[in-house]
Amino acid sequence: MHDFAYRYGFTEKAFNFQQSNLGKGGKEGDRVLMSVQDASGVNNANFATPPDGQSGQCRMFIWTLTNPRRDGTMENDIVIHEMTHGITNRMTGGGTGRCLQTTESGGMGEGWSDAMADWMAQSSGTTKDFIVGQYVANRAKGIRSFPYSTSATTNPLRYSSLQKLTEVHDIGEVWANMLHQVYAALVAARGFSSNKLTDAGAKEGNVVFMRVMMDALAIQPCNPTFIQARDAIIQADQNRFNGVNKCIIAKAFASRGLGLKATAKFVDDATLPAGC
Numbered sequence: 001m002h003d004f005a006y007r008y009g010f011t012e013k014a015f016n017f018q019q020s021n022l023g024k025g026g027k028e029g030d031r032v033l034m035s036v037q038d039a040s041g042v043n044n045a046n047f048a049t050p051p052d053g054q055s056g057q058c059r060m061f062i063w064t065l066t067n068p069r070r071d072g073t074m075e076n077d078i079v080i081h082e083m084t085h086g087i088t089n090r091m092t093g094g095g096t097g098r099c100l101q102t103t104e105s106g107g108m109g110e111g112w113s114d115a116m117a118d119w120m121a122q123s124s125g126t127t128k129d130f131i132v133g134q135y136v137a138n139r140a141k142g143i144r145s146f147p148y149s150t151s152a153t154t155n156p157l158r159y160s161s162l163q164k165l166t167e168v169h170d171i172g173e174v175w176a177n178m179l180h181q182v183y184a185a186l187v188a189a190r191g192f193s194s195n196k197l198t199d200a201g202a203k204e205g206n207v208v209f210m211r212v213m214m215d216a217l218a219i220q221p222c223n224p225t226f227i228q229a230r231d232a233i234i235q236a237d238q239n240r241f242n243g244v245n246k247c248i249i250a251k252a253f254a255s256r257g258l259g260l261k262a263t264a265k266f267v268d269d270a271t272l273p274a275g276c
């Protein structure tokens, strides 16, 4: 996770977790501390993100839904989800670890973490539905409400779903599913790179997706709304790719109600930017 995320911009200057920053900026002495089979809980995991210069701490729990019990550390989705909390909490708002504190931004924090696990699991140009936590829960539907899917039948979550959601993981499902649409659209348009973990300069859609998702973290405001986070992704595409993916990205968000004229009232909107 460190090495892959570094290539996509989570560097010393971007407030990453390293024991030594090798003279490359940022604050050091903050390697991630990992506790496996941690006794402080069950059926979950967590990641505490203090400011740059203090270690992040990940605690992975045993899951008790099966007999014998299962170890969350054995499921890549869960590990990636937790580590991504460290990335999003550090990159948003300049390394303070305090800029995903509102319910809406904290919900997106859960969403980015699921979206990262989704991105890791995709292995070809055919974007598959993604289900979190199938192993730990030992059930086909995993631990979320719906698979992440481009099918509105399989996953009906839309921007307007937020009117009724108050729990951060539930809110995160709406955001992760929007990101799944963006991902699938970029892969459909620009293809898939099998070297995604090592070649962040590749031109394929899955790499472009991770580029704009990571870049956006650093330019969005502290405690962003869905609208601000969407705008940051579109701006990130402008900054890095001269906006060549603007319409692809905007259409994907609009397909789930986060169109150009969506407001903070969580009413679906399908408006596209001019020229799209």
Ligand SMILES: [Zn+2]
Binding pocket: 081, 082, 085, 109, 110, 113
């Ligand atoms: Zn989480």
